[in-house]
Amino acid sequence: MSAPVASIAPRRATRILILAIVGAIFAIPIVAMVEFTMRRGLDGGYDLSRWVTVFTGQLGPAYAPVWQGVQNSLVLALVTVAIMLALLVPTMILVALRFPQLQRVLEFVCLLPISIPAIVLVVGLAPVYQVISRMLGSGTWTLAFAYGILVLPFAYRAVQSNIEAIDIVTLTEAARSLGAGWLTVIVRVLMPNLRRGLLAGAFISVAVVLGEFTIASLLSRTTLQTALVVASKADAFIAVIFALLALLFAFILLIVIGRIGRGRLGRTS
């Protein structure tokens, strides 16, 4: 009889302890933020008056930049996702189908921004934005060009893992042999099978854009993050509420990505 094999998995108590520590690291600042927003004042006690103020639209004109920042950030998220879908995805499909030898180069280029600090990016982007401002104006949406670079590593990984999960070459060749033109191949065969990667890439891009501060601040654009900093100087409580709402939105996006990742039985490979 063979001796029982010792399990290398940690014991239940150890797992719970690790989970509790990691959970606390994440939860304590958030709970502290929530607690902070509900403080009544120096006399102690808690209420939801500031949350009610935000949700009933009773904020004064001093908070207009925050609303402007929310709008700008949403527009930026949309344009950034559009850039990602219009430029990155077709490039990745082209490389996978026609130029597989360029795969490593594309991966290197796409992952590069993650290793460059935002401040260094801004130094490089500043003269570029002088030209962009002359050509397209100085609207906040133009930040999407820089954000398109910033989200590359995240969007690339999300889409690439999906490309690797399906046999994109054989599916394409099968569709072509059945009479499909290139547009049909992309729209009717590749896109539906890359849906998970595309949605995950898009959502993670939105999350990155909503959380970005450095580039927007240094290029003097008003986004959610820069507006929050300004608002926090006038009313730290309201600024923290907006920060919590942005955090909640990012959490929801991540949960949606996770659910997409699991996929729907029957419609995914």
Next chain:
Amino acid sequence: MTTPAPTPAPAAETRTSAPVALVGVVKQFPGLTALDGVSLELAPGEFVALLGPSGCGKTTALRVLAGLESADDGHILIDGRDVVDVPTNRRDIGMVFQSYSLFPHLTVLENVEFGLRMRKVEASERRRRATQMLNMVGLDHHADRFAHQLSGGQQQRVALARALVTEPRVLLLDEPLSALDAKVRVGLRDEIRRIQTELGITTLFVTHDQEEALAVADRVAVMRAGRIEQIGTPEELYSRPASAFVADFVGLSNRVPAVVQGEVATVLGTTLPLVSADAPAGSGVALVRPEDVLIVPGDDPRATSAAVVSTSFLGSLRRTRVRLDDGLELVVQHAAGEHVEAGERVAVRLAGRPVVIDAA
């Protein structure tokens, strides 16, 4: 290289049948000539297998015919029209791939309908034809399933239905059975042949499995290093191989020292005719089929003494390895009833059928 004219196809010609020809096709990759002037003709309704070892260019030939690779030189004729510059989606071909190629986001029925949808066939007609084709491959009851809910064999049958439903002028099969287990492979192989015969569609079948090629094809083209070494019926390839390579690749062969003189060779003391008279005189190596080596009574004057090394039971026959007194080992194929045991002394001689000489 021998390229005889295609023999008439046994299958009935239908409107989907079309003559297909590769004429002097050249395809080069960096540092490699994959196709070195390949010429091959398929008669309407004919089933031709491209057979050869890995890297011989057989899949490249099929992909060039499909338009998935461009030809550097030569002509590709489908129904008499040169399609070298015609893109894949306009060549009117049906193709089944080695790897499973069903669209994962579509049901079986939607997969089969895909080609008809590309041809803008009306919805009810599309459904009728797709169901009919699924019925032909025995999967009409799986129409609503997705690819991942099917076995490998079922997926390839759906892929076959999908390739055939548009009634293409030529069907291309790129090792469609290689990912399947042995039993399923034999079943699907026979099914492909049945359907091909029923529809009478011109078919090119790429495989590295000689048994598969010999079992289903009207003619087999053996490829080597980007060239077609021999084209012929399975019987011709087996009994009259044009070269030592073909003899070696198609079926088992014993390599036995021989002395060539004119149109005969002396092998193990027996004078045998040559398949091809162009073998150079002098010493060479004769390729002798295992069934052409006989176990005979010891008093046969043409027999050579040997010892049984091992023997394998293969159902209706037995394959026995014997070692001659000079150390040469031969494989003998004989009836299962002729029982021999390892270590036993036996006498063997050659049956006297023509042999191929490997002059190299």
